[in-house]
Amino acid sequence: MPAADLLVIGGGITGTAAAIRAAEAGARVRLIDAGVNAGSDANAGSLHVQLQSRFIRLFPEQAPNVEASLPLYLAAVREWERLEALWGPFDLVRKGGLMLAEGEEQLRFLEGKARREAARGLAVELLDRAALDRLAPWLGPQIVGAELCRDEGKLDPLAANARLKARAAALGVERVAGRVVALTAAAEAATADGARHRADRAVVAAAWGTGALLAAFGLAVPTRAEPLHMNITEPAGPAIGHLVQHAERSITLKQFGTGQIVIGGGWPAEARGPGRVPGVRAASLLGNVALAARLVPAIGGLRVIRTWAGMNTTADGKTILGPVPGAPAVTVAVPGDAGYTLGPLVGRIAAEVALGLPATEDPAPYGLARFSA
Ligand SMILES: Cc1cc2nc3c(=O)[nH]c(=O)nc-3n(C[C@H](O)[C@H](O)[C@H](O)COP(=O)(O)OP(=O)(O)OC[C@H]3O[C@@H](n4cnc5c(N)ncnc54)[C@H](O)[C@@H]3O)c2cc1C
The missing domain is CATH 3.50.50.60 (FAD/NAD(P)-binding domain)
Known part of the structure; x- marks a missing residue:
């Protein structure tokens, strides 16, 4: 039996x-x-839909597989919304995700990426600095534009x-x-x-x-197990509604309903053997938060109250x-x-x-x- x-x-x-x-x-x-x-x-609670630049850079040979799967990401975010309506709240917010460009070359990369994503049914558009000033005035002055994917969001994992x-x-x-x-x-x-x-x-x-x-x-x-790094800050006033990423650098940044800023996006952590939780690398902590403060200067004065490492899986x-x-x-x-x-x-x-x-x-x-x- x-x-x-x-x-x-x-x-x-x-x-x-x-x-x-x-x-x-x-x-x-x-x-x-x-x-x-x-x-x-251990994860960051980002609801990803657009192609992540980190992934394209690190695993270019796998990018076509992710691209072919884009419609599944759209359906997956809808599934999260269904679950939240039934069993939430999970603090799920779907205001879209911004992928930032700090120069013309990065902007061209985002344009090409957006064309491929639109062909797969994603709601994406390119924003210039003037449009960003209306939508996300908290961004650093060096940001020249961004791709907005309206399907993206965030939740409290x-x-x-x-x-x-x-x-x-x-x-x-x-x-x-x-x-x-x-x-x-x-x-x-x-x-x-x-x-x-x-x-x-x-x-x-x-x-x-x-x-x-x-x-x-x-x-x-x-x-394969891939140890990754995460940070969370003390609370700040509500400002950042979007999931924020970068066209070239590894980062995800978002603000929870608590006001805390969650910063991650694929910085490496230290593998410590089977069955053991990975350890934090000081270089990832410093590099990750320094990049975040460059992109969103207003969070530069916040204290990081916790930092941790977790195990992602790649195939x-x-x-x-x-x-x-x-x-x-x-x-x-x-x-x-x-x-x-x-x-x-x-x-x-x-x-x-x-x-x-x-x-x-x-x-x-x-x-x-x-x-x-
Ligand atoms: C730091 C970090 C941040 C991330 N941020 C995001 C994000 O913002 N958005 C996003 O979409 N994704 C993110 N990810 C990826 C995401 O967390 C994982 O892909 C996802 O959680 C995988 O879920 P899962 O249930 O398939 O596997 P897991 O959550 O990894 O669970 C697998 C479980 O299986 C158990 N297990 C393994 N082998 C055995 C066995 N032989 N017998 C019994 N049990 C076993 C493990 O102990 C574990 O409990 C992040 C990952 C990390 C590490």
Whole structure:
């Protein structure tokens, strides 16, 4: 007798969303989570839609995969809005995202990027300095223009995580602490403490831990852990409504409803080995906040009250979503770049695929055949 109808491996935003969707459909769900280095517990709460310049610069070979996925980002932000209406508030604000240019070359780069994004259905436009002065007068004088993507936004991830975990618990999702070390095609999982968990189906939403679990199925899924840095300041008066990024430099900057400024955007942190939370690098702390103060001089006098590091997951730029070839009882759910934005939608679709329900969005473009040997 299976212990559950569905096993969910990984309890970040993706696994939690999958568990909620399955439990709402009447499935008995057991969620197993290793309890360490969830990107969902460390992230910045940016709802990304436009192509991130950081990603294009660092992983140019993967940029076409992200570009092809842009419609999924639009749908993902709508999914966040749906969830907030049902289970919020998460302090979700969708006033758009600005990607700043500090010179003509960066502006030309943004123009080309905006053309490609508009062709994929995104609401993007280029703003000159006069338009920016009306919209965002707090920007530094050296900013010559920006791309505005009206679809972007921000939310408070601590509030969202707490509320969605509470929703899963209220639906009867059983949350078990443990690290899955083996998974079979029959959806039987073994954890490091020797326990075995049986179900009819399994969803693997284990982010950086996914590749190791799928090797047994002959798949080479390149999920890698990427330690990243974050900062948050003391509260300031309300001013910054947009998500702010830069055409060339790594940064995201936004203001929460509390007035605090959250500064991150992909500065590196220090890996400290498996199972350990990454450490903060002083150079990332200083570089990240110095850049923020250059772009938005008014925040230069604020004190940073907390700084932390968390584990992001990278693969090939594209969401990994669908059944394992040859093992249809196992469905994989690893969101692509900006995985907190995508997580709820990807988890929801994974549960639908696993349970044979009509899928909210077509998962076909994100299937696992691309990783078969
Ligand atoms: C500092 C930082 C800032 C970020 N900011 C943003 C942002 O602003 N916007 C955005 O969209 N994205 C952001 N991201 C990315 C985003 O946080 C992640 O992509 C997203 O949270 C992934 O969610 P997930 O549920 O798929 O995985 P995770 O939240 O990483 O959860 C995976 C879980 O699986 C568990 N696990 C792994 N292996 C096993 C195993 N074998 N057995 C059991 N459990 C296992 C882990 O312990 C973890 O709890 C950021 C990431 C970081 C690190």
